[in-house]
Amino acid sequence: MDNIVLLVVLPLLAAFLMPVLARFSEVVARVLGLSVLVFAIAIIINVWPQVNSQATSIAIGGFMPPIGISFYVDQVSILFALAIPVMVLLFWPWQRKTSIREYSLMMLLTASSSGLVLSGDLFNIYVFYELLAVASYSLIAVQGRAVSIAASFRYLLMGSVGSVMMLLGIAIIYTQTGTLNLAHLSLLAPLHLDNMAGLAAFALILVGMGVKAELFPVNNWVPEVYGSVSSNLAALMAGLLSKLAVIVVVRIMVLLFPQPEAMQLMAMLGILGVITGELVAWRARDFVRMLSFSSIGQLGLIFLAFSIPGDTGMMAGIALALHHMVVKPALFMLATGWSGSLENLSGVARRSPLTVLLFVLLILSLLGIPPLPGFWAKYLLMVGLAGQDSAVYTLGMIAVPLAMIVEIAYLFRLVMIMYRKEDTVKVKAHSKWGLAIAASAGAALIAIVLQLQPAGDKLTTLAQQLSDRNYYIMTVFPQFHTAETGMQSIK
Amino acid sequence: MSTITELLTELFLMPLIAFMVGLAMVLMLRKIGARLQRRVGPPLLQPIFDIVKLYGKDTQVSHGLIHDIGLVMAVGGYVAAEIFLPVPGMDGIADKGGIITLSYVMMVPSLGLALGVGQCANPNGSIGISRALTAMLAYDIPFIIVVFGVAAHYQSTSLVGMIEYQQAHQWGIFEMPLLAAAGLFALQGMMGKQPFEIYVAPAEIATGPMVEMSGKYMGGLFVMQTFQLYTAGVLYTSLFLGGGSNWFEFLLKIFVVVAIPMSVAFVFPRYRTEDMVRIMWKWPVMAALIGIAFVL
């Protein structure tokens, strides 16, 4: 179980080793990266059954929390931890002759994101967050085009401000409670953080993490960055990194800030994200740009879903996040061939009908057309929203459908272009690898449709684990089992 | 067995009576017109002369089967409609349909005529039909409001029931004067008399629907006109004047009913289509709606 730590350590080591190794043998360096990723997957698969039965807290170096730093592994974090190496592997920059630096940065990205999702205390979260940020900036800049450097700079500015704010938020929390361990904080939160200061701290952390998670006011780097990097990286960032940031924010919110104001703040920002994202996407005349804004909108949905108190909101959030994690990268993979103006796609369905069909399948799920998985996520979101009385959620209840209507308008406008009679296609063919990824995403969606019942059950479990504070505390501090008997424990 | 004999008699007699009375009405119509214009007017049997002459024509043009069928429907539809109209001593099958059915059965002849005229391939005819249908749209709205008011007042759509009610209580015209007035107004349009006869407009569209009608076709239209006048009179009498307990009273009433619009007609020029629609949708509709407000 403790070898979970290797998920962070090995990629980190590899990241630093690779440039060095490359001086001797580039092949070895490249193989090293890949083998680390494969090994990471193997580790996760190995511990999977264990985690499924019982969440664990791992004290690093034997220092017990709250003093020592700890990793927290439950079904949610292991799921995302699994997603990291898998997706990095999928979107590994094979196809181009990439410098070893990029590989190294990818490894750094892997390590930091694994750390982010597994960390059990705020400080580590901040550290890994910074590490992830650095890796991302560099990865964008390393693309080498002028636009990507500009985008990277923009992202850097945003990210730095975000980091500062997050640090400030953590500082406030620390001054209030004197601890940074999440479980400990969770215990103390009702006493110390249920006030304006706590709220401010949450707001700062939210905005800080939000830079990564494409949260509303701090997301205007998104279109530039996604538009200027390779689809692989865009897919990775939109699909994976944003979700990780969301998961961390949600974890912090659940454990530290269960007060309604915090949730409503997040809901509000989520709603604004949905509305603005979808609206701008409606105007987009470029495929990648459209996808980027759609991604902002989807992230807004996810935030909105997580902000709903109760299991339904959690389920909706997880479902939306996972769904987006599958669909958006696939769409970005399709964008490799179809980048540029939407008009270039005129009549593309004649040339590659199956790809277009796949695209339609993906966007149908994105729109939430039953019985595709996206529908169930959206259904949960709506049910969750309907169950709340607060005005923000009512607003969300109105905004989400409207945004969906806008979304279908622009997505199907594109489909219409694709199915035009005249064939004036000016696009490249897709890479086989990208198509394979998109196709497997499509297959995954259909597989979930066929396995709705178990998928729903799994989702319920995940949501319960994510939303259960006591379970988290008890896992980190097993002494509570004895301290209070008769406590409800959930698997 | 007697009911079947009775019914068969009615099936035969009711249209026949309608035709005879209608002929007299046509004569009255022309006489009133002549007298208003200080003329002598046609002789007594003129309507019969006209019809016999038209049926007796040696040649006549047909523009095709639909032209023929249209005429069959035009006459046949009215023959059928007469059987829905109760007259003293004969109810026909009034109890199987009622006023709504009757008003729709009365559209069948118009539809038949419209189809027949359509096949004549003469734009004058088509224009006439388009105007006639517009006119129908114009007068049917006040008329249908009146029908609604009356039916709502008597809580019945059965003409027989309405007549019985009126004979037992009071004539509808006294209970619902506004509706009666609106109904009379609509009647003017329904009979296609001045000022609402734009669709026949002899000078500009060559009598509209009748433009290609010759010989027995025209004769059919003459026969249809007799039915039309009779139906309008009887319908109004049944709705507002308590039908008739005996034939004398009944005939008196229906002649009076038809005479009023006729007398009005000849002192008017004609309205344009849109003006007709406008006036029909304004005054009678308003009167009828107020009338309904009183009734409900």
Next chain:
Amino acid sequence: MSKIGNIPVNAQAGKKRTNPLAGVFDELVQFCQSRSMFMLHYCTGCGAIELPPAMTSRFDMERLGIQPMVTPRQADILLVTGYVSVKTLKRVILTYEQMQSPKYVIGICSCTVNGGMYWQSYATAKVLNEYLPVDVYIAGCMPRPEAVIEGMRRLMRNIEEGKGHAWKDYFQRYDYYLGNQQHLFGDDWQTPTDIIGEARHYGLETEQTYGEHTRILEQHQQPLEPHKMRIKF
């Protein structure tokens, strides 16, 4: 050129009766025909001005069962009221051909009789009955309404007595009329009405229906078979 008053009338009725009513109540029908005359006044010239007084309250033709109609289809009498220019004559002939038998032509004013004051005009058809079978001429320039009504009564009497058969002549001697028409209008003269077909349909054809002029007509005439309703897959 035929003489005035030499109205070619063939008293022989059509070969076969098509109308049961006409067959059974011949007299009645004739009586009714005489008592119900719908007239189409083709107002070619100044004579038309005398018709309104004849119809309105002063003289009131309706008491004789005469009333105006507006299309040739409905009319029994064609009133040609005044001079007939060549151009007008074409329309008059078409109008006449579109009327349904029994149909009658009344020429009003001297111009229809012999050209009248337009005798010297190059553009005027002088004698109407060269082109159409005229039943009654009412001479005068212009005839007064009394004269018009008198002419009408004359026609009524003729019909009642079974002498109003001028219309049959048009079918029976179509070639003659057509020849005069072609003489005036040229060889490519034709109307959209199918007189020969009608004559055949109603059994009114004779040898004189056909002739050299009808042959000329046939050479260039548009086909006038009606569109038959047919079910062809």
Next chain:
Amino acid sequence: MSVLDDLLLFTALASVAIIVVRRFASVSKLSVIVYALATVLLVKMSALGYGGEPIYSSFTLNVLGQNLYWRFDSLSWFFALITVVIALFTSVFMSGAWAEKYCQEHSTEAYGLLQAALVLNVLSMLVLLASGDLLSLFIGWELVSWASFMMMFLNQDKVARKAAIKYIVYAMAAAMSILMAIAMTYSMTGSLDYVQIMQAVAHLSNTQIALLVTLYGVGFGIKMGVIPFHLWQAAAYAETPGPGAVFMGAISARMGLYALIVIVVQIFSLTRVAAIEIPYTFLNMQNILAWVGALTTIIPTYIALKQNDARYLLAWHGVGQGGYMLLGVMIADSIGTAGGIMHVFNYATYQAALFMAVTAVMFRTGTSNFSKLGGLVTQMPLTFMVMVVSIIGLAGIPPMNGFVSKWLVYRALLLDGEPLLFVAAVIGTLGTILSVYKLVHNTFLGQLRLEHQDVKEAPLSMLLPMLGLVLIIFGTGVMPGVVLDWVAAAQNAVGIAPITHNLGGIELAQGGLDMIWVTGVMFYGFAVGAIVFYFLGGKSKHIHQFDNYAGGHFLTSKVRYHYSNHFYAGLMHLIGGWYKDFFKKLEQALVSLVSFLSQLSENFYRSAQPAVLVAAVAFIALWFIMSSFSMPADTGTVAPITQGIQGGLPK
């Protein structure tokens, strides 16, 4: 395995089969067989049409705590019967000559896709009709929407595509409205099962019900194309390839009515809906719905009047006729609802026949534009007859079936004392009569164009289904009792007192209707008319169309002597100015609003100073802190874990 299982499974397998063999010519025959067998399966369920117990599907799905199941009750069966029978007629219609021509003009693939779209439509409708709870209803609903979209998508013309995308946006709006309603229903009642909701409805407040009815009404209303959501439907249906338009026009939009009946009538019950008073008016919720129906009969019908294309005219009528059904159902007594439900059947039969006739005309002449047609009656007499019978039905004139259902609606309005609704319905009917005459006149009557001199009658494969529909239109018009049996069962299933009827119609103390007598007398009248016409008059001669009164003018083929443009010029002088395209402008205004907001948002994302923005946000946040937060005294000390333990677990 119940019969319902058989039906759904069979249709699903058939869909797969048709999609697989779509490139082969045999697909047309296969589809005919499929719908015929589906009809047989429905007939096996015919007990439902006479008040049988609902049939449940053995397939259920338990997902996210919801139990989804499928079942057929009398109402579903009634709608399903219409669907499958119309599909059967459509498939015969599109099997023979039409298929050949379509394959030639497009491709075998395109034809196969049309067949596939048709079968998917049928399948999705059956799934929708079989739904037993709100979630399965919604799933079925969306399947229907997308199947329709697929059908519309097959026409590659620009106009058609534009209509299709408009449709899909409207459909999404509908879906979202319904999804909102479902979510709210769930949060209010705690269940999505019909029966449980029905029990919970009693505890809901009027506002809640009003909200739910509004949302469901908007959702289902969009599909029906009721005012103000009527803009999408006509173009979308009219531009669908011929048989597609037949099927969609006849039944597709009625799914909205089905769902509305289930939700509003069956679950919420109209008495409950009627109890919701709208403040500051005399109206209640039921009145509002009825008025929506009434306006829907008027406005689209008069838009139809202005159309210059036969397909569009019919499609607009489709929208308008939906209003009658809604109006009828919303009257809430047994006669009115019977009229509304029966109208679904009647409408489906004559609308299918009308679209078939128009498609047949297009098949032969290549156009449905009124300015390019006319006089076809001599060339296509049987098609003409089909159209005449159908328009008599559409206009609601006896003895066709449309009259019966309209009569029921009128009768109910009369007895209910609803003068304005009655007048509205009549205005709709009169507009219908006007525009159907325009349809039949401009297509079949008037002058035959020179280029159509050799047009032939529609081929047998197209004619037979049309004639079959004509038989149904006439047969059920004379004997409405056949359909009224099913209608009564359906009424029973949704909790309305079933209509008392007999074979010929209904018998009421205050004036009933007996169509057998009415028809009998009408035909007696026609017989008399025929005797008068054929035996009292002389022989007539059939003449050429150029032998025509034109004020002495000589007609030739060079100058067209036909009236089809500005057909109701006089009327349009008056009401033409009333066509303000209000709803179209509203729609455009909405699009402009979205566009404006979109530009605003884009400006935000395009702004060159993202960091400034974030800094501003940070500043606000800091100001927030400074104003509300003072440092605690014991900063910097690590709170011991025991403090948390003593405090106990957070609640």
